[in-house]
Every structure is written in C-alpha cells, then in structure tokens.
Amino acid sequence: MTQAAPPKIRIRGLKKSFGTKTVLAGVDLDIYPGESVVVIGGSGTGKSVLLKCILGLLEADGGSIEIDGEEVVGLRGRRREEINRSCGMLFQGSALFDSLPVLENVAFGLLARKEIDRKEADATALRTLAQVGLDASVAGHFPSQLSGGMQKRVALARALATSPNIIFFDEPTTGLDPIMADIINNLIVKTTRDLGATALSITHDMASARKIAHRIAMLYQGRIIWAGAVAEIDDVDDARVNQFIHGRAEGPIQMTVEV
C-alpha cells in the first residue's frame, strides 16, 4: 500500500438521506491502493449505506465518489457494470443464491463476464473454494445445507473468484462464534494480501477491525469523526472513539432504547 499514489477510492462530502432522516451528512474518506480500511460505528450510523453508495446500489443525494479517479455518483448502465467488475463484495448475511449450488454461486461472477467457458469457470471456482478452506465435496451442496461459517466462506470465495482489485466486506464476522470469526478474519487478510487488492470493510467488531485493518475510520452522526492507523486508535483523544472501542454504555454517544 502507498499513500503517495492517488487514492483508489476518494469520497468527498457524501450525503444520503431517507425521507427526513439524514444518514450520511458529508463523508470524506480516502482509501489508497493496497490498503485495508475499516469503517467502524454503531448500528444504524450508515456504514452499510456508505458501501452501497460506493457500489451504486443506492444513489447518493450529493457529494462525490471517485474510483481510480473516475466519478461514479450518478453513473449507470454499462460503465457502472464495468466498474463493478473490478469490485468484489462480501455481504453481511452472505447473500448466496438459494437456488444455485455452491459451485455455481462461486462461478456466477466469472460466467457473467462471458470471458471464459463454464468448464474453466468451474475450475477457477474450485481453486477459490480451496483458498478459503473448502474442498470439492461442498461444491454440489446448496447454501441452506451449510452452516453460517461455511456460508461466509463460500460468500468470500464468490467475492474473490473474479480477482477483484477492490473488495468490500460488510460486517464479515457478524453472527459467527469467536473462533470462526477469527478464521474469517485470517482468510480476509490472507486473500486480500495475495490478490494485492484494496479493501474497505465495515464492522462494529473491534477485534475484527484490529485484525484486518491498516487504517480505521469512525463514522458517527453521518460524518467520519476520526481516521488513523490501527496502532493509534488506543491513544485517540476523542471521548466518542474511546467509548466505542471500549464498548461502554456511558459516554457522549447515547443510544436510544425504545421500550
């Protein structure tokens, strides 16, 4: 990773509201080539919305998102598809296609590009499954036949199969036991390093953030309130960041609990 190079993803003043509720109120963030950035923040602070705006799944209300120097806010059609081809995404709930077996799930993105035939796509899918620690015996299973951890691995394989140069991870360890969460974290670190990819993850799991990030940014009330290297986060002089990383109920961040 290098910060001398121009950012791989450059976000400026990104805004997104749903009705009267403002979720992103002007997000500024740079992610450099080969870097792994983790955005942390409480539930409902707009972390997933940020990822979806970058991928074009949601349309931003204002601001700018540049990927490799190209503005992608408002971009649609074939050019948007071309940009998405350089990206991989691991969804929070895995989002595997129920109606397709594991092998076809992993090969899906490869076949969608129409650059290789099914035989070659299947071979690549099997190689990628092996990278995430799954052997060919699961290839014919349907997602519903797999455990949550295995589904996460298949989803990771699907995100990696097309060798993307940007990978997004949405809450990669949510719902997993601590051991499986650590296995997934290790796989994320290893596979993104092997690919030389740029990674943007969102999580509220601090153990996961410390493991996979080069830099951490904290999203609060629609803005990035702090960004810095992982090693610096314990020395931050910001009560909101401190409250979040130590998981304390008392502090400036007040969660509304409706009974």
Add this chain to the structure above:
Amino acid sequence: MGALQALGRFTLGFIGRTGRLVLFAGSGVAHCVRPPFYWRNIVRQLIEIGYFSLPVVGLTAIFTGMVLALQSYTGFARFSAEGAVAKVVAISITRELGPVLAGLMVAGRIGAAMAAEIGTMRVTEQIDALTTLSTNPKKYLVAPRLIAGIIVLPLLVLVANVIGIFGGYLVSVFKLGFNPATYLQSTVAALTTEDVVSGLVKAAVFGFLITLMGCYHGYHSKGGAQGVGRATTNAVVSASILILCFDYILTELFFAK
C-alpha cells in the same frame, strides 16, 4: 381541509404507484427483447409455471365444464332449449371461463410463489449481490418470468379448454343422457376460430399480468418476513383484479359490435 388533503395524498400516491409499475413493466419488456437471454432461467420458469400448474388448472377446468353443463341444462330446460348445452359449454369455456379461471388459479399459485421468491432475494440482499456480480437483476429475474408467462399461459388454457369441454361431455352424456356423437358435433359446429384465438390472446395477456405483478411486488418488497408476506398478498390480489379488468377490456375489443 383534512378530507381534501387525504384525497390529494391518495391521488398522488396512486399516480406515483401506477407510474412506478408502468416504468417497471416497460423496463421488464425491454429486457425481454434485448440480449443476453438467460435460457436456463426461461426453461425453468416454463416448467414451473406450465408443467406444475397443469393439475390445478386441469381440475378447475373439468369441474367448471361439468357444472356448466348441469347448470345450462337445468336452466335451459325451462325454455325447452336443452339442445344448446354443448354450444354454451364450448363457447363459455373457450372464450371466457378457460382463460379467466386458469389465470386466477395460476395467479394464486405462481404469482404468490414469484413474489415470495423475489421478495426473499430482495430482503436477503441477493438482488444486490446480482448487481455486484455484473448481472442486471431485471434481465436475470424479471425477463425470464415475463417471457415464460406469455408463452405458457395460452398453452395451459388450450389444455384447460379441452378438459373443460370434456367435463361438460361427461355430464351431458353419462348423466343427462345426450347422444355422444350429437354432442361432439354440436360442440365442433359451435366453435369458431375467433372463440379459441380470443381466449388464447387473453391468456397471453393474463400470463404477462400475473408474472409482472409477482415480479413487481417481490422486487419492491421490504421489511423482512412481514414485507415478503405483504408482497405475496399484493401480487395475488392485484393480478386477480387486473385479470378481471383486462378480461372486460379484451372482450370489448374482440366482440363488441
């Protein structure tokens, strides 16, 4: 002022929803005629809508034909017009009851299943996953269902017509004592190409409406399991109402002199 506001809000909401549906339909149709085509999905939907709906459509048709024969006979007996039973059964089934009842049965079975499947894909982010894998969700999910609905409903109605007329034949011959050969001759003589073709055109339109409503409500579902349940109900109700509404419009176009 409150009532006026409510009326205005309802009107704007209705226009907005109609506009969204028309845009969705236009985009779905555009994807039906522009490559790439997902042939495997189209074949899967043809089997799902056509083959697996055969039992329910067949049973509906045979009992409808039987009841129609019985009712016509008892009704026409008052005017000594029992001889018209074969004609009434054939024309009613081919023009009206075959397409409408098959449409309503398929709307209940397929419209609900489609809305539930696509709705679940929406709330579990599978539709978003399609987009991130460079696949247009409408082309992959909606277009194959629309194509299959338009192709397979007329075929189902053709089968329903034959079974329905056969149901009328069974009751007329074995219960009411009609001569089999005379009954069949009357049936063939009564039917015109226009009767059959108008029914098949209606079926194609109904096939489009059923799959469109299933896809539209599923695609726009939100709010987890409750949202999927709501989408399923809306798909069946709206498809059924549209079938009856378009049935009148098409009948007016075909037969109003």
